Amino acid sequence: MTMMMGEKWAQLGSVIGSIMFxxxxxxxxxxxxxxxxxxxxxxxxxxxxxxxxxxxxxxxxxxxxxxxxxxxxxxxxxxxxxxxxxxxxxxxxxxxxxxxxxxxxxxxxxxxxxxxxxxxxxxxxxxxxRTQSFSWFPxxxxxxxxxxxxxxxxxxxxxxxxxxxxxxxxxxxxxxxxRQRKLYTNNPSQNWHGYQARKWSHVAFEHPSTFDTLAMESKKKEEIKNDLAKFSQGKEYYKKIGKAWKRGYLLYGPPGTGKSSMIAAMADFLKYDIYDLELTTVKDNTELRKLLIETTSKSIIVIEDIDCSLDLTGQRKKKKKKKVEEEETKDPVSKMAKDEEEESNTKVTLSGLLNFIDGIWSANGGERLIIFTTNHVEKLDPALIRRGRMDKRIELSYCCFQAFKVLAMNYLDVDSHPLFETIGHLLEETNMTPADVAENLMPKSLTEDADTCLKNLIEALETAKEEARKKAEEDMRLKVEKEEKEKQQVAQEDVKVDESLAKEVKENCVEVVKG
Ligand SMILES: Nc1ncnc2c1ncn2[C@@H]1O[C@H](COP(=O)(O)OP(=O)(O)OP(=O)(O)O)[C@@H](O)[C@H]1O
Ligand SMILES: [Mg+2]
Structure with missing residues (x-):
């Protein structure tokens, strides 16, 4: 055997030798x-x-x-x-x-x-x-x-x-x-000019929130994920129906219910960049357009707290003010000057924003999500949230039992526990945001185990329940007091009316007698 191997090696050696020769x-x-x-x-x-x-x-x-x-x-x-x-x-x-x-x-x-x-x-x-040539390209x-x-x-x-x-x-x-995803924020326009000026600055986006860590009902979560997946694969579909490849979301709910966390999870799911648009530093609609045109495709444009950053009632207020002015100013020349001044001071308007949402910049690529968040959905102008403009509205609300289970898994690594039932009942009776639940679940020291943390949460929920009860009682008391006061006022006014009526009748009678 070894002989044969040796022979083979010798043969191979001689073949290689011949080839090299x-x-x-x-x-x-x-x-x-x-x-x-x-x-x-x-x-x-x-x-x-x-x-x-x-x-x-x-x-x-x-x-x-x-x-x-x-x-x-x-x-x-x-x-x-x-x-x-x-x-x-x-x-x-x-x-x-x-x-x-x-x-x-x-x-x-x-x-x-x-x-x-x-x-x-x-x-x-x-x-x-073969010949060493010079090239600009290393x-x-x-x-x-x-x-x-x-x-x-x-x-x-x-x-x-x-x-x-x-x-x-x-x-x-x-x-x-x-690729490393980026978080862009808009620079104030006074910094747009000069050496290396940019409209957006960016940092690496490494938010830890994902759909797995997001606490909400699983059905709702799946629905949102499906919607996003359908959108990101919908290039041909959007082309076919002749619409810009974009989708608008409105996230609303009380503070600490996970609106910002949801945006981070969406960016992670789609692998998109985020443009965090701070409207309060945008001077006017022209600047807004310049900013939006510079966003790249595969991105999420976020406008947080839309009710605070945009004067939604601005136009209406302005019109009223103008009317008063028209009555006051008789001189047409000074009136025109005033109007112009007002025009240049105009902030970003709702209609400007809506125009862009409706796809003015759809020319360059598409594939953008636009997300608005607000704590007060009732304050928003109906024009902003009508269907077709905001394609999907997502309410993020107080923590439900399913959401709690996600948090318990994330924070404590437990997926069932005898205390879960009590917590489930308490969550139904009490409003607590996922942020507060998470805070109470988090171990406060190295020695705290899951048991203690869950008990802490129960305590916090009971306190919250008690506070809510007291507040409701207090509200009720104030309401009754207010109604009582109103009743008294009405009664007093009735007495006054009766008195003046009696006086009038008396005077009339005197006149009739005189007559
Ligand atoms: N649904 C949730 N799932 C997981 N964690 C959550 C959730 N909601 C809140 N949290 C936790 O609470 C913190 C605050 O939440 P987040 O910033 O997303 O709230 P928000 O709704 O954007 O509040 P705000 O209206 O004040 O901006 C997060 O860092 C996260 O740890
Ligand atoms: Mg937020």
């Missing part, structure tokens, strides 16, 4: 041109016999050496595949990604892929130029990198029609999934 002879005795000729046509001859087809995708192509989008997408796609299969990987540390190290195939590394039963071979290659200067795809010629149609499309699509999706 032949190669050396070929390089030494054939002139350069002849060598190139043989290599070129030899290649063609082999290609003629081979049943395979090759397609290459170069990294830099076209005018100005733009980095090819296809190359980038293929690179991402193959990185995803090759980090499992290939043995030679290249690591790049990327600052702008949540995965701090990105692995890709090293040069001359091969990866096989299978799609719908068809086998394909990818090789990453590098063509090093990546291009050290050689041109490209990917070579090899497949059987019977699959030509499948590859060109389906497979390549699949690779590019998948590659782009992986890029979106992996």
């Amino acid at each position: 032949a190669w050396a002879m070929f390089n030494q005795y054939f002139p350069q041109q002849l060598r190139d000729f043989i290599l070129k046509y030899g290649h063609k001859f082999v290609g003629f016999l081979s049943p395979n087809i090759h397609i290459t995708f170069h990294e830099f192509s076209g005018e100005y050496f733009k980095r090819s989008e296809a190359y980038a997408a293929i690179q991402t796609y193959l990185s995803d595949k090759s980090s499992m299969k290939a043995k030679n990987l290249k690591a790049e540390v990327v600052k702008d990604s949540s995965q701090s190290v990105i692995l890709s195939m090293a040069e001359n590394e091969e990866v096989t892929d299978e799609f719908e039963g068809v086998k394909l071979l990818w090789v990453s290659m590098k063509h090093t130029p 990546e291009a200067a050290d050689g041109k990198r490209y990917y070579k795809l090899t497949f059987h010629k019977s699959k030509r149609e499948f590859v060109t029609r389906t497979y390549i499309h699949h690779v590019l699509q998948e590659g782009k999706e992986i890029t979106v999934r992996n």
Whole structure:
């Protein structure tokens, strides 16, 4: 056995030796041109016999050496595949990604892929130029990198029609999934000019809230997730119905019920960036338009506390004021000047905002969510929240039993407990926000266990219940007092009327007697 192995090695050694010798002879005795000729046509001859087809995708192509989008997408796609299969990987540390190290195939590394039963071979290659040429592009200067795809010629149609499309699509999706999401906030307009001025500043968005950690009824949660998924996949649908690819949400509910947490969860679910639009620093509608036009697609535009940041009654107030002024100012010239002054002072108006929501900027890409939040839905102008403008209204309310269970799981790792029943009853009788429930559930020291935390919550709920009862009693007492006062007032007025009536009748009688 060992003999046979030894013989095989010896044979292999001699074959390699012969090949190397032949190669050396070929390089030494054939002139350069002849060598190139043989290599070129030899290649063609082999290609003629081979049943395979090759397609290459170069990294830099076209005018100005733009980095090819296809190359980038293929690179991402193959990185995803090759980090499992290939043995030679290249690591790049990327600052702008949540995965701090990105692995890709090293040069001359091969990866096989299978799609719908068809086998394909990818090789990453590098063509090093013989003469040292100068290039503005450092990546291009050290050689041109490209990917070579090899497949059987019977699959030509499948590859060109389906497979390549699949690779590019998948590659782009992986890029979106992996990219670091950003939280943008608008800069006040006095900072828009000058060196490196920007309308939006951004930081990395790393909010820990996700749909898993969000406490609400599971049915409602699923409904929202489905709605979002349908929206994000609805490119063709929105095109078909001729609407801008955007969707408006209104989140309303008392403070601490999870409106901001829900927005973070939505961004996490869709992998979108967030634009937090602070309307109070936006001077007028023109600025608002400039800001909105600069937002990129795949983003959520958030306007928090819409009732506070926008003077929703502004227009009406202004009209009233104008009327009074018209009566006062008889001089038309000074009136015009006043009007103009008022116009330039106009803040962002509701109608300006509504125009943008209705899709003025739909030209650049779409795929945007617009989310408004408010604590007082009843204060909002009906024009803002009519259907079609706000596609979906989501009420976030006090903590229910299902929501509590999510919090108990998140904060204490318990999914059932004898105290749950008591808590369930108390939650039905008392209004407590998820934020308060969470606060009470959180262990206050290292020694506190789930039992103690749940008891703390029960105590807090009972206190809240008692306070609510007292408040209701007090409200009732005040109401009764007020009604009593009103009754007394009415009675006093009645007496006055009676007296004056009696006086009138008396006077009339006197006149009649005189007459
Ligand atoms: N539904 C919820 N699920 C999980 N955690 C929640 C929920 N609601 C509130 N919380 C907790 O309470 C904190 C405050 O919640 P959040 O900021 O989302 O409330 P909000 O509704 O936006 O309040 P506000 O109206 O004051 O802006 C969060 O950091 C989170 O920890
Ligand atoms: Mg909030």
